[in-house]
Amino acid sequence: MDVTERLGSGAAAVLAAFVESIADAIYAVDPEGRVQFVNRAGLAMLGYDDEAQLLGRSSHATIHHSHPDGTPFPEDACPLLRPRITGEVVRVEEDWFIRADGTFVPVAYSSAPVPTADGRRGAVVVFQDITERRAAQDALVRERAVHASRARIVEATLDERRRLGRDLHDGAQQRLVNVALGVQLAARAVPADDAETRELLDGALAETQAAIADLRELAAGLHPSVLTHRGLRGALESLTARAPLPVALDVPDTRFDELVEATAYFVAAEALANVAKHAGATEARVRIATEDDLLVVEVGDDGRGGARVGGDAGGSGLAGLADRVAALDGTLTVDSPTGGGTRLRAVLPI
Missing domain, CATH: 3.30.565.10 (Histidine kinase-like ATPase, C-terminal domain)
Structure with a gap:
């Protein structure tokens, strides 16, 4: 009414042009929930060629009649139509509308009360297709899952490296140390005139010590303590x-x-x-x-x-x-x- 007073007799045409020009989809219902208006963006999003295909039909039954999980909404509990009863503005970040061909489109919408000539309330619904937004969110969730999976793999690899390092140190390396000690003791027991045996034992000791050094390098490479x-x-x-x-x-x-x-x-x-x-x-x-x-x-x-x-x-x-x-x-x-x-x-x- 304020806009009509400001713009004069051309107000209706100006408002109609404005509603048709915006990118958001819009439709309006009367106090019984029947569709009274839909703009071109709304027709396109819902898959209708002509507004006559929607006008006068129940919004609840034609456009919006199910929860996101597919179970039916009782008409008196439908959040989209609630403003007719309570006078509140309802905003929903994710829901599903039905296209003309029976397929579903994910939407975000707001529904606001509109007074009618008989003193009751209808509602005007502004909605957007959020298919791309949901796809981006799903991609982000998948990306985070991939990163988390990679981090778990790295952590598991690190744990395995530590375990292998401990096993080498506490197992094979300790056994070789014992062998080296045994060779040293054996070398001491060899008579001084048995040069050949002493030489063989010295060679065995050198090889054993080299193997110990190699194991230490390997353990350090796996995960240095x-x-x-x-x-x-x-x-x-x-x-x-x-x-x-x-x-x-x-x-x-x-x-x-x-x-x-x-x-x-x-x-x-x-x-x-x-x-x-x-x-x-x-x-x-x-x-x-x-x-x-x-x-x-x-x-x-x-x-x-x-x-x-x-x-x-x-x-x-x-x-x-x-x-x-x-x-x-x-x-x-x-x-x-x-x-x-x-x-x-x-x-x-x-």
């Missing part, structure tokens, strides 16, 4: 102490989540192994720092460059690192111009 007890700084100090080239470390003495620490350690370890095998470098550097809620791992060298994820030189190892980092929602980048050295950067959410 120093990482568990001393964190990233201690583990990387131990790793680089055995490196075949100088490695400069810039690592804080800070503890992080065990999955994050393990991932950061193996990123650095694999990168340094690639430097030693393929880069032809004279020195390397490892920097670990926090930036906001991220842990940044950078490994660089002054070698020949040319490394890339999936490339021939260390590529499969870098691809594996990329998968490991992605499992924790992180990113891995490699900058390696030919002749300009290599800079690997992994960013992990803390």
